[in-house]
Amino acid sequence: MLDKINEVGASKATFYDLLGGEQGGTAAIRELVETFYDIMDTDKKAAPIRAMHPDDLTASREKLFMFLNGWTGGPQLYIERYGHPFLRRRHLPFSINESARDQWMYCMISAMQQLKMDEKLMQKLAEQLYGVADFMRNQ
Ligand code: HEM
Numbered sequence: 201m202l203d204k205i206n207e208v209g210a211s212k213a214t215f216y217d218l219l220g221g222e223q224g225g226t227a228a229i230r231e232l233v234e235t236f237y238d239i240m241d242t243d244k245k246a247a248p249i250r251a252m253h254p255d256d257l258t259a260s261r262e263k264l265f266m267f268l269n270g271w272t273g274g275p276q277l278y279i280e281r282y283g284h285p286f287l288r289r290r291h292l293p294f295s296i297n298e299s300a301r302d303q304w305m306y307c308m309i310s311a312m313q314q315l316k317m318d319e320k321l322m323q324k325l326a327e328q329l330y331g332v333a334d335f336m337r338n339q
Contacts, residue, residue, distance in 0.1 A: 214273025215328070218321050225274050233265045235311035240303075243310070249303045252294045271332075288335060297339035304333050 219228040237257050240246045253260055266277035267285060278285055294300075308329055312322045 215321075215325055216269070216272040216274035218318075219272060221274075225272065226269060229268050229272065229274070230265055231315060232308075232311055232317075233261055233268065235314055236264070236307050237261050239307045239310050239314075243307070246303045246307050249300050249307075252300075287332070288338075291336045292338055295339055296336050298337065300339075301333045301337050304336075305330055 216225040216229075219225040237260060240250050240253070241257060263278065263282075266281060267287075270276035270278055305326070309322070309326055312326065317325075
């Protein structure tokens with residue numbers, strides 16, 4: 201496992217592979233996204249970013265699930281359905297400052313911990329997602 205993790209970026213193994221690949225990567229991402237939004241929905245620390253989202257999180261859950269499948273190196277579900285994500289542009293209507301970014305990361309890291317994801321994998325995934333979350337910042 202550790203050797204495989206060290207291969208991320210260097211060669212073949214993608215995050216999708218490390219999350220279980222065709223055998224379980226999609227299921228692992230589904231579980232991660234569900235736990236992420238459950239935390240955002242209930243943890244007071246995430247209340248400001250929860251308030252930016254619709255009352256019903258069903259579509260948010262589905263979109264992040266589809267996006268992360270492709271982003272991790274798995275099937276490009278989001279792009280097949282909606283085309284290019286233009287992620288930063290889609291976040292411009294929301295005021296995303298450092299605090300919002302950190303709340304998003306808090307929900308994601310808490311979800312990974314709750315699901316007892318492998319420590320090394322968690323670190324690498326969190327590091328990469330932090331880059332995306334920081335890129336969403338518009339304040
Ligand atoms: C930095 C803090 C972030 C905040 C406060 C935030 C907030 C939001 C909000 C309010 C929406 C619109 C409601 C919805 O469709 O769910 C949204 C959409 C979305 N976000 Fe974020 N987001 C953040 C970071 C991220 C990151 C890091 C990713 C990807 C790794 C991401 C992926 C998405 C996707 C895929 C959508 C759906 C876009 C669409 O409408 O098709 N977001 N986000």
